[in-house]
Amino acid sequence: MTIKDIARMSGVSISTVSRVLNNRPDVSPEVRRRVLAVVEDHNYIPNNSARDLVRTRSDSVGVVVRGAANLFFAEVLKTVTREIDRRGYTTVMRQIGSSEDEIKEGAVLEREKKLRGLLFLGGRFDYTPGEVALLNVPFVCCSYTNCFGSLREENFASVSIDDRAAACRAVEHLIGLGHRRIAVVAPSRNDRSISELRYLGYLAALEGAGLPADPALVEETGGSFEMEDAYTAVERLLQRGTEFTAVFTLSDTMAMAAIKALTDHGRRVPEDCSVVGIDGIPLSAYTIPTLTTLVQPAEEMGRSSVRILLDLVEGTDGPRHILAEPRLRQGASAAPAAGDGGRTNPTERE
C-alpha cells in the first residue's frame, strides 16, 4: 500500500493525498474526509524516511506528557530525558492535561520544532490510522497501547504493562487474603483507556473467584486521577454505608488518598480495610502503612521507550512492542480479611 494506491482509491492526485497527510489547509473538507476514509480502511501509515532525509536535520525528540500531576510519569520522565541526552538528542517537552489530545499537540510540536520523533507519556488507547497519519515522524506510546483502537501492530510502537492483567492480579491478591467485598475507586469505567482496562481487570478477578460485581462497590472520580478526587470518592463509598473490607485504587497516589480518607473517617488500614494500588512510585514505600502495590518498572519502561523510538528514527530494526512485567510488592496496607465479612463500623470488631 503506497501513497499512489491511496490516491487511486480516493480518486484524487498524489499531491492531494500528501497535503491531507501533512494536514495542510488547502484541501476541501470533503476531499480530506474521502482520503482519510481510505487511509483508515486500509490502515495506511505513511512511510516518512524519504521525507526525513530531505528535510533539515534536527536532533529534537518531542516528549508529550499527558497528565502532569501523575507521579509515575515524573518517575519515567527522569529516565526518558537522560536516555534521550545519552543518545545525543534533545528533549523538547510539552505537558498537557489528561483530557487534552496528545496526537494533535504532538503533530503541532513536530511541525514547529522539526522533531525527529515523538514519545507520548500517557495517552488514549483508541487511536485510528487516520488520526496517527497526522504524525510524520516515528512515535512511541509509553505506558499505553492501542487495545481499543484500530492500528496495526506494525504501524505503531508501545511500551506498557498489561493493565488489565495487573489490575486483575492486584484484586486477586486481595481475594487471596480472604476479602469478598472489594470496592474500586476508578477515574472512569468506560474511558476506552487505562481506567477502563484496569476496571475490567477488577471485574475479571471477581469473576474468576465467583464473586458478584456489586455496582455499589464502584466509585468513579469523573476521569480524574487527582488525590483530592480519590479522597472524596472514598468518602462517598463510606457515606453510602456499603460494606467493604478492601479498596482497590487505580494508582498509588489515589491509594494514598484512599488511606487518608479511610483514616480520617475512623477506619484503620489495614485492620479495618485493606488498600492496594498500582504504580510502585518510590514514595509508596514510605507511606504509613507501606503501600501494597503492583510496581511498574518505570526505569525499564523509560529506557525501552527511548530505545525503540530512536531505533525507529535511525532506521534500525527491532521489536516495536514491549510488554513490561509489573510485580506485586507486598507492603502493609493489605492484610487478611477479618472473619466477619467487613462491618462498616470498626468499633464493632473485637
Add this chain to the structure above:
Amino acid sequence: MTIKDIARMSGVSISTVSRVLNNRPDVSPEVRRRVLAVVEDHNYIPNNSARDLVRTRSDSVGVVVRGAANLFFAEVLKTVTREIDRRGYTTVMRQIGSSEDEIKEGAVLEREKKLRGLLFLGGRFDYTPGEVALLNVPFVCCSYTNCFGSLREENFASVSIDDRAAACRAVEHLIGLGHRRIAVVAPSRNDRSISELRYLGYLAALEGAGLPADPALVEETGGSFEMEDAYTAVERLLQRGTEFTAVFTLSDTMAMAAIKALTDHGRRVPEDCSVVGIDGIPLSAYTIPTLTTLVQPAEEMGRSSVRILLDLVEGTDGPRHILAEPRLRQGASAAPAAGDGGRTNPTERE
C-alpha cells in the same frame, strides 16, 4: 563597561574577548584566564541583545532541572512548561543530577539549541561573574538566589523564598510548641547552597530562643535529598540515643521519610516526636499524619520565573528578583512537646 573596555584592560583584541565569552576553543588557557579575571573583577555581564538580533531566531527556552527526584521541582515544572507554551515559546528540557553543573549544561544546551533564554530549576547559590559569562542569553534562577556568590543584583534574575527565614520559621513553630531538643536532618551544613541556608535558619531559631546548638542533634545525608538517605539519617539519630522531641527536615519528602523511620522504630508522630518539613507539595496534605510544613508557592514561583525570563528575552523592563512568601501550613505532624523534655523511650511516657 563594554567588551571594548574588557579588551583594553586584558590587553587583547575585542574578538579574543568575544571568543572567550562565547567559550570557543581557539583561545589559549592563559589568555582565557586573563580575560575572565577582568570580567570577574568588574562584574561584567555581556549584553546579548545585539547578538540575539543577528542570530537565527528560535523560540526555544531551555529548562535545566537540577535534581530530578525533587517533587517540589516537578510541581513547579508543571506551571513552567505551561507558561512557556502560553507565551508562544518551546521548552527544551534537560534534567541533571543534584551535583552536576547547571551552568555548564545550560551553556552547552544554549549553543546547541540556539536558546533564547534559560530557566534553571534548582542550582548553586554561589555563582561568579566569570562563570555566568558562559551564558549568552538571559537566565533566571528558579528557587534559589546568589547569596553565597558575587553576582550583582542587576546581572541576574531570581525567584525564590528566603530559605534561611523559612527554615527559621519552621523551627520557631516547634519552639513555640514547647520543643527544646529539636533535631535537624540536612543534606549538608556547608554546601554554600540551599541546605546550608536552611541549616543556618535552624541555628538562628535556636539562638533566637536561647537554646544551645547541640551537634548531636544534627544529622547530614551527604548532600542527598533522597528519602532513603533521610530515613537512614533518622535511624542514626535514634541509634545514637540522643534525646529529641522534634525533627526538622529540609524538604517534605525527607519529612515523610523521617516519619516513616520514627514510626518503624516505635516512635509515634506527633505524640512522641514532632516532624516539620519545607515545600508544601500536594502529597504532604495526604500523609498520615498530615505534614506540618512551610509551603512554597510553587505555581506563583513557576509563573514569575517564566515571566521574568521572557520579559528579559523580549527586552521588556521589570523587576528581576522576586522573593516569594512561604506560609506555614499546620498539619498534624507537629504537636505540643510533652512536659518531660523528650524521653527516648516512648513507653516511659504516661
